[in-house]
Amino acid sequence: MKKYQFTLFFILLYNFSISQQPIYDIGQNYISISPTDTKADIIEKASKVAPSQRQYNWQKQEMTAFIHFGVKTYDDNGFFKRDTDISLFNPKEIDVKQWVRVLKEAGMKLVVFTAKHSDGLCLWPSKYTDYNITKTPYQNGKGDLVRDMAQACEAAGLKFGVYISPYDMHEPSFGTEAYNVLFKNHLTELLTNYGPIHEVWFDGHGDGTKVPYDWEGYYSLIRKLQPEAVIAVMGPDVRWVGTESGYGRHTEWSVLPGNAVNQDDIAANSQQSNVEGAFVPRNLMKEDLGSKEILKKATSLVWYPAEIDVSIRPGWFYAQEDDHLVKSPQKLVDIYYNSVGLNGVLLLNIAPDERGLVPEQDVKSLQGMRYLLNRTFDTNLFSDASITLNNQHKKHKVTTLLDGDNESFWTPKKDLPATVVLSTKNRQRFNTLLLQENIINGQRIENFVVEIKNGSKWDTLTTGTTVGFKRLFRFDEVFTDQVRLTITGSRGIPELSEIGVYNAPPEVIFEQESQSFANNLTVELKSTSSTATIFYTIDGSEPTTESAIYQNPITISENSTIKAIAKSKDNKTGLVQTATYHKANYKVKYNEPFSKKFPGEKELSLVDGKMGILAYNQGNWQGFRTNNVDVVVDLGSNKTIHSLSTRYLKTIQASIFAPEWVSYSFSEDGIHFSEPIILKNTDGDEIDKNEIPTYHGKKSIKTFATEKLNITTRYIRVIAKNRSVCPEWHKNAGKEAWLFIDEVLIK
Missing domain, CATH: 2.60.40 (Immunoglobulin-like)
Structure with missing residues (x-):
């Protein structure tokens, strides 16, 4: 995964054909617009655009899983590296059944496996390249992970999909017509040898201005060999939501103008994290994709739903330094509400470790997420409510709103607003609301209001715009026996399929x-x-x-x-x-300030006993940009110390260097200090250069420790010399260098 670089590809949905045969489903999920159509005509047509069968089947899954596993699990230098050492790939305890079992228990319905990432290694025995799994030590060259995954998914009742990167850093023919032939041969192997494939996932890796990807040929081949498979996200069936944070839009239309489906607009940056600060969730596509104002300029309309991807860890492949950064169950639940609950499908990435197993921390978070969701949605508290309303169609009655079937629906017969009131015999406590639309016939609801009865008056509980397949709301717990939904805006007559009222477990x-x-x-x-x-x-x-x-x-x-x-x-x-x-054990005085972006625990950070891990944004590291570390530790009274050390993070790729030297000096009055003990950094630039890989960067912790001491003192001054600027051989030559420290260890 990592960075999307959709630099040239403009998806021309439903506007081209191959050998006179349509690639796409021409029908309900595509409607053309005539130059003579009025704005009202266009909106009426928009109300009739609906998903294809494959798109609808995909949407119903709600939660799907990514598996990122490959040589990059073992080589942190693997991203964008042409000649990764594939002999590193040899998982000794691999158990793909464990992967699938964990994912099924978490509620996933489909698993997309990285059959070939941008490093080019095929995790199946391809006959079209030697750069495949048979050339690794894994199972003595007899392995086939695509086969194993397909079989494990089938046995568990999960659907199976494949990720295959068009971008290939290893293949010499990449960027030529010969590569397109090779890529289609790889596709043919994946789509004919492993049973039903339900999703084909194309990443946007690579410089599309230089690579003549044969997208039309790829799509045509998939339609021929696996007609039930959706093609995502560089494809016609499913689009990328525009961020890898796991969060979608609060107004999410699945009906878009066909002429505006331009991946260039969403590709400038995806998930980025650098020393200036961690990734902040943001939309890379426009917030408004399908409003009436947008649609009035359309030349065609297409059903193009959003897939919302995120990794359970900061990275897509396993890294040991991320073990303490696994998203919590509560965070995963929040992502669920802001992806599935915003008319999207969640694609949650899991990264097996070097053993070939889903790590224990990840399993625990997934189990916790599933527990919270199950306990929330186990009972619709208004399932036996009586319903009153202002109008309804005689064939689609309001009782269907509580039947648990999202394909039955209520629709009014009169103009809006349309109001539904649910009343229970006893007041109920709840904090969660569900609405579902009958998207089989299209997405129509534009605005609605939900209220609760409070004595003799109605209080607004929440408002919203789009509903789509599923819309979820969370709010502070309320206590009432009446809920009123009013649909105030819709494209054509709305079709509402479900209303659910739930109480999530308390946290x-x-x-x-x-x-x-x-x-x-x-x-x-x-x-x-x-x-x-x-x-x-x-x-x-x-x-x-x-x-x-x-x-x-x-x-x-x-x-x-x-x-x-x-x-x-x-x-x-x-x-x-x-x-x-x-x-904190002691007090610390700072002679040079730490960075406000990486304060750690501020003035207590260096003496609180909390150690950092191999991740600068983990929280226990304190950062200094160009400044030296220059602190005085007050022990409170004279004490005899026997050893003294400090720890520093090295991530050269991120402009984080070990200090050039560290000095320790001692004082009984805090004014007059002894001659310093100076410890020099003996690594040198050549070692630092070798620690820069092509993408991630080697990470290490360097400790500067004294020999055995026997010093009685109250004050200890620690100075760590920052090199201030990055050296000329660094990608950020001349720019600020960082120094990260986590603790002063005194014994």
């Missing part, structure tokens, strides 16, 4: 999140449900409903781990939440 909120503190710290706990009971422990043990009940803020004075769980009045329990608190 614990730490008002003071994990942090370091100097003396004492008071921690307050809250819950997403005002009526929930919170149970907690402070010794790191797992809390249960038999643990202490939280009633008052907790005051801590030592290193502590607080774990808490909430239980609602309807007997739903959330997941255990954990916060860790570190007491």
Whole structure:
């Protein structure tokens, strides 16, 4: 995956053919517009554009999975490297059945496997290239991971798809017509030897201005060999939402102007993270893709739904330094609401590790996500509600809104607004709302309002624009016996299929999140449900409903781990939440300031006992841009120290260098310091140069430690010399260099 570089390709949906045979489904999912059509005519046509059968089958899956696994799992230099050493590829404990089992239990319906990434290695025994799995040590050259994945998915009842990168850094013929022949041969092998393929995923890697990809030929071949497969995201069936954050738009139309489906507009940047700051979710496509104002300029209309991709880790392939950065169950649930719950399909990437297994941390997060979703949507609290309304069509009655069938629907027979009121015998507590549209006949709803009865008046609960296949809302818990939905805008007569009212399990909120503190710290706990009971422990043990009940803020004075769980009045329990608190051992004075972008734990960061991992944005590293580290540690009183060391991160690719030298000096009064002990960095530029790979960058932690000491002192001055600017051989030559430190270790 990584960066999309859609630099030339303009998807000409439904506007070309090969050998007089249409590539695409010409019918409901494509409607042409005549020059004489009025704006009203165009909107009426838009209301009739609907998904093809393959697109509808794809949308119903809701959650699908990516598997990124290959030689890049073993070679962090693998991205955009022409000659990756494929002998590194030899997973010793691989179990693709474990992958599939984990994904099925998480609720995935389809798995897309990276059969060939941009490094060019084919993970099947292709007869068209020697750069394939048979030339690796894996299974003594007899392996076929595509076969194994296809069989595992079939046995588990999951659909199977393949990712094959058009971009190929290894193949000498890349960028020529001969490469197009080779690529179609590879496609033919994948689409004929492994049973049903339900999705073919084309990345946008590569310089499209220089590569004559034969997109028309690729699409035609797929339609011929696997007619039920959707083609994504450089393809006609499914589009990329425009960000790799996992978050879609709050107004997400699946009906777009065919003449405006231009991948150039969405490709400038996708997921980026550099030393200036971590990736911030953002849309790379326009927020408004299918409003009436956009459609009035269209020359055709096409059904083109959004796939929303994200990785459970910061990277797409496994990296050990990401082990502590796996997205939490709560984060994955939030992504679900903002992808599936915004009329999209979630494509969640999982990266097996060097063993060939889904790591334990990832499994735990997926299990937690599934638990929260199952406990949320297990009961529609208004399933037996009585319904009143202002109008309905005689053939499509309102009772279908509560039948659990998203293909039955209610539709009004009169003009809008159309109002539906759901009433229960007893008041219910809930915090989640579901709406579904009958997209088999198109996407039509443009605006709606949801209200709840509060005594004699109606309070607005939420408002929205598009619904599509599924729209989900989360809000603070409410308590009522009546919910009113009013559809205020629609393209043609709306067709609503489902309304659901649910209560998600309560979650614990730490008002003071994990942090370091100097003396004492008071921690307050809250819950997403005002009526929930919170149970907690402070010794790191797992809390249960038999643990202490939280009633008052907790005051801590030592290193502590607080774990808490909430239980609602309807007997739903959330997941255990954990916060860790570190007491700083000493005080620190800074003679040169740290960066506000990477403050760590600020003035307590270097003496709180929290170590960083091989990731500069993990939180325990404190960054200095061009500045030196120059601090004085106050031990509080004279103490005898026997050893002293400091730790620094090296990620040369990201302009993070080890210090040129480190000095330690000592004082009893904080004014007069001894002659410093100076420790020089002996690595040198040649070693640093060799640590720059083509893409990721080698990461390491360098420690500057004294020999055995026997010094009585109160104050310790630490200076670490930043090289200030990147050297001439670096890609950022002359620009600011960074220095990252996590701890001063004193014994």
